[in-house]
Amino acid sequence: MQLKPINQQVVAIVGASSGIGRETALQFAREGAKVIVSARNQAGLDSLVEEIRQAGGDATAIAADVREFRQVQAIADKAIQQYGRLDTWVHLAAVELYASFEQTTPEEFKQIIDINLMGQVFGAMAALPHLKREGRGALIHVSSVEAIRALPLQSAYASSKHGINGFLESLRVELMHDKVPVSVTEVQPASINTPVFDKARTKLGVKPMGVPPLYAPADVAKVILYVAEHPTRDIVVGDAGKAIALLQRLSPQLVDAFMRQSGFEAQRTDKPKSENAPDNLYEPISGYDQVNGEFPTQPSLTTWLDTHPTVTWGAIAATAALGAAALLGWGNEV
Numbered sequence: 540m541q542l543k544p545i546n547q548q549v550v551a552i553v554g555a556s557s558g559i560g561r562e563t564a565l566q567f568a569r570e571g572a573k574v575i576v577s578a579r580n581q582a583g584l585d586s587l588v589e590e591i592r593q594a595g596g597d598a599t600a601i602a603a604d605v606r607e608f609r610q611v612q613a614i615a616d617k618a619i620q621q622y623g624r625l626d627t628w629v630h631l632a633a634v635e636l637y638a639s640f641e642q643t644t645p646e647e648f649k650q651i652i653d654i655n656l657m658g659q660v661f662g663a664m665a666a667l668p669h670l671k672r673e674g675r676g677a678l679i680h681v682s683s684v685e686a687i688r689a690l691p692l693q694s695a696y697a698s699s700k701h702g703i704n705g706f707l708e709s710l711r712v713e714l715m716h717d718k719v720p721v722s723v724t725e726v727q728p729a730s731i732n733t734p735v736f737d738k739a740r741t742k743l744g745v746k747p748m749g750v751p752p753l754y755a756p757a758d759v760a761k762v763i764l765y766v767a768e769h770p771t772r773d774i775v776v777g778d779a780g781k782a783i784a785l786l787q788r789l790s791p792q793l794v795d796a797f798m799r800q801s802g803f804e805a806q807r808t809d810k811p812k813s814e815n816a817p818d819n820l821y822e823p824i825s826g827y828d829q830v831n832g833e834f835p836t837q838p839s840l841t842t843w844l845d846t847h848p849t850v851t852w853g854a855i856a857a858t859a860a861l862g863a864a865a866l867l868g869w870g871n872e873v
Contacts, residue, residue: 540720540770542626542677546571548767549622551614553605553662554632556583556823558733559681562830563629563760568596570764575618577603578632579819583828605632605658608665615665624673627767628666630659631681633699634820635735637806638742640694647740648695650820655699660706670721677722677767680707681759684727684780688787688794690750691802692743711772722770728759729780732834734827740818746810748834750802752779755836765846777839 550567554560556578564576568591576584576598584600591598601617603610618625633655636647659680670676686704689697704725711723730749733756741747754777762776775781786794817824 540675540722542675542722542768542770545764545768548572548626549575549618549624550627550629550767551575551577551618551625551666552629552631553577553603553611553614553658554630554681555587556580557738557827557829558631558735558832559728559731559756559759559763560629560631561587561828562756563631563763564598565591565594565830566757566760566764567767568598569594572627573597573622574599575614575621576600577614578823579604580823580825580828582825583823586828605661606653608661611658611661612665614662615669619669625666625669625676626673627677627679628662628670629679629681629763629767630662632658633681633696633735635693635696635739636741636820637692637739637747639692642742643695647820648698651695652699652702655696656702656706659703663706663710667721671719675720677724677770678710679724679726679763679766681726681728681763684729684775684777684783686725686727687775687784690806691798692747692806722766724766724771725773726759726762726766727773727775727780727784729754729775729777729783731756731759731777732832732836734829734832736832736834737827738819738824740814740820741812741816742814743807744811744813746808746812747806748808750779750805752777752837753834754839754842756830758839758842761846762842774845776842778841781841 550572552560552564555564555576564574567574576587578584581602588598588600599621601614603614605611663678680703682703683700685697686700707723707725714721730753732753736747759776762774775784
């Protein structure tokens with residue numbers, strides 16, 4: 540399947556006002572794509588469009604609540620109205636709650652499922668007809684490494700991410716069966732340093748944080764741009780995420796033990812935060828229209844290798860050649 544170069548694409552990015560979505564929009568625009576950006580937060584979208592346009596890019600904003608299918612449809616329709624087509628749909632919109640399952644209300648659980656899972660489903664439903672009409676395109680759904688392995692204190696969030704994984708697996712095979720040239724990618728980030736920890740609802744008594752190490756939103760955005768040009772089934776972002784995914788396949792019981800020992804305290808800061816503090820579970824909140832959060836990050840070697848496959852295979856070939864030479868040398872010495 541051949542996807543268009545980034546500079547020839549019209550890209551819709553849902554969940555773009557802050558964090559990974561904002562950085563993704565900036566990177567797409569920087570590479571010459573025309574972008575439609577959407578979120579609930581109109582002020583955040585306006586500042587993003589202004590930033591893109593000041594840098595010479597082309598962007599259009601449309602506010603939408605992804606719980607409503609018609610509003611999600613309006614995002615795709617806006618792309619057609621403004622630019623005449625849609626080539627790539629990137630869906631990131633999500634909310635978070637840090638609480639034990641017993642502390643989570645039915646309304647809170649449902650709200651997270653409606654936004655994080657049903658919003659993604661509605662996105663695929665809205666975008667797919669346009670991508671099929673165009674004759675090729677990419678559905679890029681950003682879930683989490685929690686689609687593979689859930690953390691404690693995030694039962695609703697983890698359920699939504701597992702749901703994304705399930706619906707994409709089914710959709711992907713249906714499109715393959717029908718020979719529809721649309722790439723379906725699930726991007727699964729590990730802990731990423733975004734403002735989500737400031738915006739999330741928490742019942743921990745303190746501000747939450749991602750399980751270290753954390754990675755930069757720019758790392759995820761680079762992966763999203765890569766898969767928008769190179770059809771990819773799924774990709775974990777962050778060395779720690781890949782390690783957890785591997786351990787989960789090898790021994791879920793071992794990961795259970797690790798989570799029981801370290802998974803609770805690793806998500807807590809020492810900064811007090813009340814359950815009644817402002818959060819974005821039901822409505823957007825202002826003051827966090829930015830890419831990065833406040834935590835230190837580290838680079839991800841495996842992510843860089845995933846997006847530079849020529850270098851990766853070159854390194855493998857070089858290693859194999861060195862190994863063969865060493866064996867030949869060893870044999871000659873004997």
